[in-house]
Amino acid sequence: MSKESLEKEKSDKVKPRPPIEYKSPKGTLIAIGGSENKGDDPEKDSANSENINFQKTEILERFVSELKGNNPLILIIPTASSIPEEMGASYIDVFTKINASNVQVLDIRTRQDTNKEEYMEAVRKASGILFTGGDQLKLTAILGGTEFIRLIKERYFNDSLVIAGTSAGAAAMSTQMIYQGMSGAGFIKGSVSITAGLELLNDVAIDTHFISRGRIVRMVQMIATNPTFIGVGLEEDTGIVVKKGNEIEVIGSGLVVLVDGRESTYTNIYEVEEGVPVTMRDLKVHLLGKGDTYCLEIF
Secondary structure, eight states: OOHHHHHHHHHHHTOOOOOOOOOOOSSEEEEEOSOOOSSOOOOTTSGGGGOTTOOTTHHHHHHHHTOOSSSOOEEEEOTTOSSHHHHHHHHHHHHHHTTOOOEEEOOOOSTGGGGOHHHHHHHHHOSEEEEOSSOHHHHHHHHTTSHHHHHHHHHHHHSOOEEEEETHHHHTTEEEEEEEEOGGGTTBTTSEEEEEOOOSEEEEEEEESTTTTTOHHHHHHHHHHOTTSEEEEEOTTEEEEEETTTEEEEEESSOEEEEEOTTOOEEOTTTSOTTSBOOEEOOEEEEEOTTOEEEOOOO
16 A cells, blocks of 8 residues: 555544534523422521522513413423322412413323323423423333423424423433432442433433532532533522523522533542442532523533
């Protein structure tokens, strides 16, 4: 082989790969850390009692303001909750108080319920969907792989659908989902359980009640398993509005903690046995408050 041929073969091998094509969704996501205010005054001993960022019903009002159309239809999906009827009624009440009265509860409790044509038709007509709190594993186990969630995703990527989730409903939005793990013991290998979420937000893992329940260590263990993912820790009465799938704006009274392990230099998670503490070096952490913005890099 000639020298010219060798040089050409070498240059062909080092050509940069084309970027992965990423389809930017037309819809909007609102992930909420749980305990969003529904019009109640904060308790005297709560963090919000002296927080000048606190505004009643701020997050739910922002959800309503993002909806398109005249008298937009809002769907409440309380599947994650152990008290779905009470949960649905509480959201109907608060939305009515903030002048959004076109609200319907889809009481989906089994995978068979997702096949109901009236529920599918409601999704086709909805301007906004809100997944309530509860158990995120229950939510993904019932909705995952169904035509119902496929239709929601289709509308999110192709229409101006607004999807909100609070607590479990927010945790289920991401690619990787933490569904179990004691907050105080998250540093021990094997103490955090991870599975796939509903995959509405790429290369992100969301955890909720983040500061009040001390969940940063369990988030780090999740990131150690695959540093591609950025951890998004949402405090209570705090959320993110996500446009185009990667443009984040912080809303609410508390903080959002971003944990980025993509430039980490070491973790022992693949070396140690279960029951041994997990270590990780050179993490990047951001603390963001109301009005702050951040752009996720989608690979």
